[in-house]
Amino acid sequence: MQNTQGHEQPRALLVSIRTPKITDAEAEESLAELKRLVTTLGYQVIGTQSQRQPSTAGLTVVGAGKLRELARFTGGKGVVERGGKHADADDESVAIPYMAGVLDELATVVVFDCDLTPSQMRNVENALGVEVLDRTGVIIEIFSRHAKTRAARLQVEIARLNYLSPRVRELGGGKERQSGRGAGETALELDRRKVRDRLAELKRELENVQQEDGNRRAQRAEQMCVALVGYTNAGKSSAMRALTGSEVLVEDKLFATLDTTVRAMQPETQPRVLISDTVGFIKKLPHDLVASFRSTLEEARNASLLLYVVDASDATFRAQLEVVNEVLREVGVEGTPQLLLLNKADRLNEEQKHALLQEFPGAVLMSTRQPSDIQSLRERIMQFAEGSMVEEEIFVPYTANGIVGEIRSKMRIVSESYDGDGVRLRVKAKVADLERLRKLLGVG
Numbered sequence: 001m002q003n004t005q006g007h008e009q010p011r012a013l014l015v016s017i018r019t020p021k022i023t024d025a026e027a028e029e030s031l032a033e034l035k036r037l038v039t040t041l042g043y044q045v046i047g048t049q050s051q052r053q054p055s056t057a058g059l060t061v062v063g064a065g066k067l068r069e070l071a072r073f074t075g076g077k078g079v080v081e082r083g084g085k086h087a088d089a090d091d092e093s094v095a096i097p098y099m100a101g102v103l104d105e106l107a108t109v110v111v112f113d114c115d116l117t118p119s120q121m122r123n124v125e126n127a128l129g130v131e132v133l134d135r136t137g138v139i140i141e142i143f144s145r146h147a148k149t150r151a152a153r154l155q156v157e158i159a160r161l162n163y164l165s166p167r168v169r170e171l172g173g174g175k176e177r178q179s180g181r182g183a184g185e186t187a188l189e190l191d192r193r194k195v196r197d198r199l200a201e202l203k204r205e206l207e208n209v210q211q212e213d214g215n216r217r218a219q220r221a222e223q224m225c226v227a228l229v230g231y232t233n234a235g236k237s238s239a240m241r242a243l244t245g246s247e248v249l250v251e252d253k254l255f256a257t258l259d260t261t262v263r264a265m266q267p268e269t270q271p272r273v274l275i276s277d278t279v280g281f282i283k284k285l286p287h288d289l290v291a292s293f294r295s296t297l298e299e300a301r302n303a304s305l306l307l308y309v310v311d312a313s314d315a316t317f318r319a320q321l322e323v324v325n326e327v328l329r330e331v332g333v334e335g336t337p338q339l340l341l342l343n344k345a346d347r348l349n350e351e352q353k354h355a356l357l358q359e360f361p362g363a364v365l366m367s368t369r370q371p372s373d374i375q376s377l378r379e380r381i382m383q384f385a386e387g388s389m390v391e392e393e394i395f396v397p398y399t400a401n402g403i404v405g406e407i408r409s410k411m412r413i414v415s416e417s418y419d420g421d422g423v424r425l426r427v428k429a430k431v432a433d434l435e436r437l438r439k440l441l442g443v444g
Contacts, residue, residue, distance in 0.1 A: 012043040013073050013107035016050040017061055017114050027113075029316055030283065034113045036233075037138050041145075046107055047073060056114050060123045067127050075106045076129030111138060118167040135284055136163060143289060151213060154206040158199060159289045165195045213298070223410075224385050225262070225274040227303035229328065231320035232280030234309045235343040238368040240277040243378065262299065265378065270412040271429070273385060276303065281327045283319075290330055297331045305384055306338045312356060312365070313347035339380065341366060345373075386412065389428040394437065397422035403440060 016031045018024065027050070035045050051066045060067055060080055071078030109131045110124070116134040125132045140163055143156045228236040240246065244263035265273040276299040300306060308324065310317040328334070340363040342356055353365055364380060366373035391414065396403050404423060407413070411429035418424075429437075 010043045010108045011046045011105055012038050013070070013110045014038065014045060014048040015062070015070065015110060015112045016048065017056050017112065018050055018052045019055055029319075031113055033283065034111065034135060034138070037135075037142065038111055040142055041138065043109065043111075046105065049073075056116075059120065060127065061112060061114070061116060061120050062124075067124070070110065071128055073107050074110060074128040074130045076127055078127055080123045080127045109133060111135075121167070139282070139285070139289065151206065151209045154202055154209060156289075158202050158206065161195055161199050161202070165192065165199075223272055223274055224304045225276060225299065225302065226265075226305045226307055226381055227276045227278055227300040228307050228309055229278055229300055230280065230309035230324055230341075231311070231317070232282050234280065234311045234317075234320070235368055236277050236280065236309045239307070239309055239341065239343065239377075240275060242368045242374045243275050265381070269378075269382060269385075270408060271385065271410045273381060276300075281320075281324050283323050285323075285327060290327060297328070297333065300328065300336075301331070301333045303336055305381070306333075306336050307341055308338055309341045309343050311344050312342035313344045337384070339364065339384070341377070343368060346370065386428055389430055390434065391426065391428050392434055394425045394427055394434075394441070395422055396425065396441065400441060403437070407437065 014031060014034055016027050016034075018027045022030075031048060031050070035048075038045055049066070049070060051062050053062070062070070064079075067080065068078035070076075107130060110128055111133045112124075113135055115136050116124070116132070121132050121134065140156070140160050143152075144160060147153045147156045228239055230236050240261065240263070243265050245266040246261070246263045262274055262276045265275050278297055278300055306328075308321065310321060314320070340360055342360065342363050342365045344367060345353060345365045346367040346369060348356070357363070357365055364373075364377055366377060368374065389412070394407070396407070398421065400422070404425075407425060407427060407429075410433050411427040414426040414428060416423055416425045427434075
């Protein structure tokens with residue numbers, strides 16, 4: 001897929017395949033999400049089409065009649081021939097125009113809201129005469145454009161090559177290049193070997209990056225870390241900015257943030273609390289991308305508390321929560337304490353707010369735009385942090401250099417007083433931190 005910067009904006013026609021496994025409401029929701037994905041790529045959505053099919057199998061996913069109908073919007077021939085025969089007969093189809101009447105301009109790309117096999121993609125492209133994409137291809141392209149750190153770029157490239165490798169033959173890599181038996185590799189074999197070699201190289205690089213990231217996480221292991229998780233565009237980055245004061249990217253786009261960011265909560269607290277922002281999730285997230293971002297989600301796996309951020313103004317947020325839970329289970333994040341943040345509450349009326357708090361009594365109803373809401377969230381986080389702490393009095397002689405500074409960074413000081421020999425502190429701290437402190441001070 002070529003970068004469209006500096007070129008005419010591609011005009012996209014979206015196609016939904018409605019199988020018996022999904023309801024019409026689910027299909028509509030998925031199609032609306034695909035529109036947002038395609039728009040995030042910078043494409044103009046000029047129309048949508050839908051067809052009921054028993055499955056997504058077949059030469060062209062859609063029937064022959066529907067293929068001819070789609071070709072009216074692309075200028076293609078609308079026919080696929082294989083062995084002298086046309087594609088399978090058409091099934092029940094439903095046109096859902098995005099714009100009233102006939103499209104003013106032809107579509108330059110057709111995007112299917114499902115995964116296509118390499119041969120299906122080739123057949124449909126031949127019939128329609130334009131570029132054809134599937135949902136996975138769109139998501140991978142968005143990820144490749146938005147990845148900034150070395151780790152994210154490596155992970156996206158691995159997912160992209162895994163996606164492209166079975167499509168090498170269909171992309172024109174199958175011409176023979178050898179002149180006789182044993183003379184060399186075919187172009188297809190050579191292209192596939194290049195992909196395998198590149199994947200192996202990327203995986204070695206990623207292992208080194210992951211080791212470096214692991215070392216950094218180990219250095220933070222004794223500090224409390226709170227991980228923001230949730231569906232893409234739920235408001236995680238906005239919450240991150242509000243809690244930490246950091247200038248993280250905040251955009252009303254899907255997958256605006258791919259790279260994990262870790263910052264201290266501001267104003268700084270005793271003990272210090274780290275906040276991490278993680279990649280957003282989405283329905284039908286390609287398996288290879290889930291696997292690739294396993295290391296990115298290590299922050300969530302090692303967190304003391306997960307803040308589940310949802311867009312409470314989105315009627316589908318409950319289904320989105322299920323997606324988040326499913327992906328987190330897949331990457332091994334289980335059993336970590338959770339706090340649900342019903343974000344974007346400023347878009348709700350009082351009746352809706354009341355109903356949500358009845359349904360989710362332990363949740364935080366908030367808007368990242370309201371300073372008072374952020375302050376309440378900070379207090380909830382600190383309540384959790386102090387829940388596992390014990391209170392104890394510690395005497396630190398003036399001769400114990402650096403000890404007070406360490407106490408201030410890791411413990412909450414309830415009170416302090418000074419006398420001629422040192423400082424007496426009443427602190428709240430983790431049991432393990434208190435034991436280490438006693439050893440440093442040489443007390444039992």
